Amino acid sequence: MNAFPVLALVAGAAAVAGIARRTPVPAPLLLVAAGLLASYVPGVPAYTLDPHIVLPLMLPPLLHTAALESSYLGLRANLRAVGLLSVGYVLFATAAVGLTAYAVVPGLPLSVALVLGAVVAPPDAVAATAIARRVGLPPRITTVLQGESLINDATALTAYKVALAAAVGEAVGWGAGLGEFALAALGGVGVGLALMVPLHLLRTRLREPLLQNTMSLLIPFVAYALAEEVHASGVLAVVAVGLYLGHRAWQVDFATRLQEAAVWRMVGFVLESVVFALIGLQLPVVVRGLGHFGVGAALWYAVAVLGAVVLSRFVWVYPAAYGPRFTVRGGRLTGRLLAPPGRRPPWRSMFIVSWAGMRGVVSLAIAFSIPQHTVDGAPFPARDLVLFLTFTTVIGTLVGQGLTLPALIRLLKVRGGDAQRETLAEAQAQSEASRAAHERLEALLAEPANRLPQPLEDRLRAVLERRRNAVWERLGGxxxxxxxxxxxxxxxxxxxxxxxxxxxxxxxxxxxxxxxxxxxxxxxxxxxxxxxxxxxxxxx
The missing domain is CATH 1.10.287 (Helix Hairpins)
Known part of the structure; x- marks a missing residue:
């Protein structure tokens, strides 16, 4: 096996991502553009996304990294919004895109159209997180988008399996489909719940940072593989474990936390860079596979599908945001679906949520996993067209929405977090912590067994004082x-x-x-x- 193409891909993707940090263009967009250009450079090998590599080997660590950095409390506070987007919207988009493709593509079976809908339905976790950080979205919008992108892959994968079974000729009723969805969701969460506490206890018992971080690297793969082994959602298992471990990370010793943060930051950087570069590099593969479909007709279908993807999100988000919660209080319907009780979300924020629906590598990986033949041996209907439409949708949302998102945020004046307020909150928290630490230090030094020379006592007090004052000093001009x-x-x-x-x-x-x-x-x-x-x- 020639390892040079893989090394060249990783090195090239990392170099482009490094360049992107010095430009106003988000790294995912620059990587996709570089991949598109490189795909037609003579001598560049043909890279093909292998779903047997992307889904079990690349998706788990990317999801785990995003889950570790997400806020469990923030997701719990926005559970209704996250659920409506990660489950409700994905199913709605599957139907909307599927019916659109069925209407515009002559002779396309409805089951195949729904396969396409499920493939392109979930916004991408990596794209959402990377672009949200770069453009400085408000914290609540970022939390909702991250939570949605962590969970929606499980919904889309289950919907895809049900639609695919119908497309290849396996009889699947609505009851069986709902049962499979329930098994995948509950089973995935169950596997995560079963693993997270023992894994965390093991992490706190190990005293060797290298062993702890080796285990940390294995955790997402183990969670994903165990869940898939019992036909549950590996995505939800990884997310559940990652959220718990991230929430409890303070209980692990400092050396492990320092190493783990550095390791996962490197892993995330490399995988994200490679993933987006691979998206761009798929262009020759999907164009060559169009077969009897003309490029002109395929581009028209692509525009229709992309339009359905974008519009369906607006159609779902706004009624969900401003419609009733379907709970009765005082004899009338009250509350909002995407907002806390009694609060009306700004329309500008909902516009950003609607526009921030970039698709990514998961959609392409699922599309490439579509079998070549049905159960009776016939070629899978319009498989190459589904691949092309998936590719154009991913590129269209990443470039069209991702590139315009920063300007749209500025135009709508959707402000991120207040830096002065955040620094003040940090200073107040540090002041309370320093006060508690000072009281603890004085109590310890009062014990005869803990007596120290005066210079060392003064040094301990000086460290606390410096830490307490450092944040307040940042509030200066x-x-x-x-x-x-x-x-x-x-x-x-x-x-x-x-x-x-x-x-x-x-x-x-x-x-x-x-x-x-x-x-x-x-x-x-x-x-x-x-x-x-x-x-x-x-x-x-």
Whole structure:
């Protein structure tokens, strides 16, 4: 097996993603564009999405990363909105897109049209998270979009299996379809519930960070595989475990948390980059497979399907946001579906929720998993057209919606979180924590067994005081002489003095006054101090 194409893909995708960080263009869009261009460069190998790799090997870690970084409390507070989008909207979009394709494509069987609808129904978890962070959406919108994209794949995969069974000639009634959906949902959550507590207890018992992080890398694959083994939803199992472990991450020791954050950030960066690059690289594959369908007719079908995908979200979101909750209080219907009781969501926010429906690699992976033949051996009807329409829908939403989303947010004046308010909340929380820590320190130092020399006692108190004051200092203005905020100046000065120490240690090593092992120990200590100084001053 030639490993060079894989290495070239990873290296190229990482390079483009790195370039995207220096441009105003979100990385997913630049990666897709680069993949599209590279697909027609002579010498670039033909990359084909293999669903047997993407679904069990790439989807679990991407979902796990997103779940770890999601807010369990935020999702619980917005459970109604998340449920309506991740389940209700996906089923509605499956029907809407399927009926549209059935109407515009001559001779397309309804079951195949519904297969297409299920394939393109779920917005992508990676695209939603990446673009939401980049454009600075309000926290509640980001939470809802993340929650939707974490769960909707399970709904879409189940709907796809039911529609596919009908398309290939296996008799499946509505009752069986609903039963399969219930088994997938309840079974997936059940597997997640069964795994999350033992896994968390094991993580807290292990004392070796390397072992803990090795286990952390295996967790999403284990959860996904076990759930799929019992014909349940591997997606929901991974999400349930990830949400619980993320919510309880504070109970794991600091060394594990530091390593785990770095490991998952790297894994997420590499997989996200490769996934979006692969989307762009699929163009030659899907165009060559059009067969007897003309390019002109296929493009017209693509426009119709893309329009149905975009419009169906608006048709679903606005009635859900402003319609009644179907609960009776005081003899009348009250509440809203996508808003907390008594609150009317701004129409601008609902417009952003409706527009932020980018599709991604999961849709393409599902489409490529469509079998070549039906149960009687006949070719699967219009399989190549389904692949083409899936590809154009993914590209259309990523480029059309993703590229215009930042400008739309500015145009509608949908503001993100208030940085000043968030810093004030952080400062108040830090003040309360520092007060509790100070009381605990004084109580400990009052015990004879804990007596320390006065300089060491003063150092402990100084650390607490510095931590308490650091956030308050960030609320100050900009220095007129330097143009820097206080935290920017703090970071710069801390980095310069630490650099001076680091250069001295290296000079001592070069002069053979210390060895390399001691140098690594000293440099790691400085790295931790620099990271602490950066975090205290409000760095990411």
């Amino acid at each position: 900009v220095d007129e002489a330097t143009g820097e905020t206080a935290d920017a100046t703090y970071r710069r000065l801390a980095r310069e003095v630490i650099d001076a120490e680091r250069e001295t240690f290296v000079a001592l090593r070069d002069a053979r006054r210390i060895d390399d092992e001691l140098l690594r120990t000293l440099l790691r200590r400085l790295d931790l101090e620099e990271a602490a100084a950066y975090r205290e001053a409000g760095g990411e």
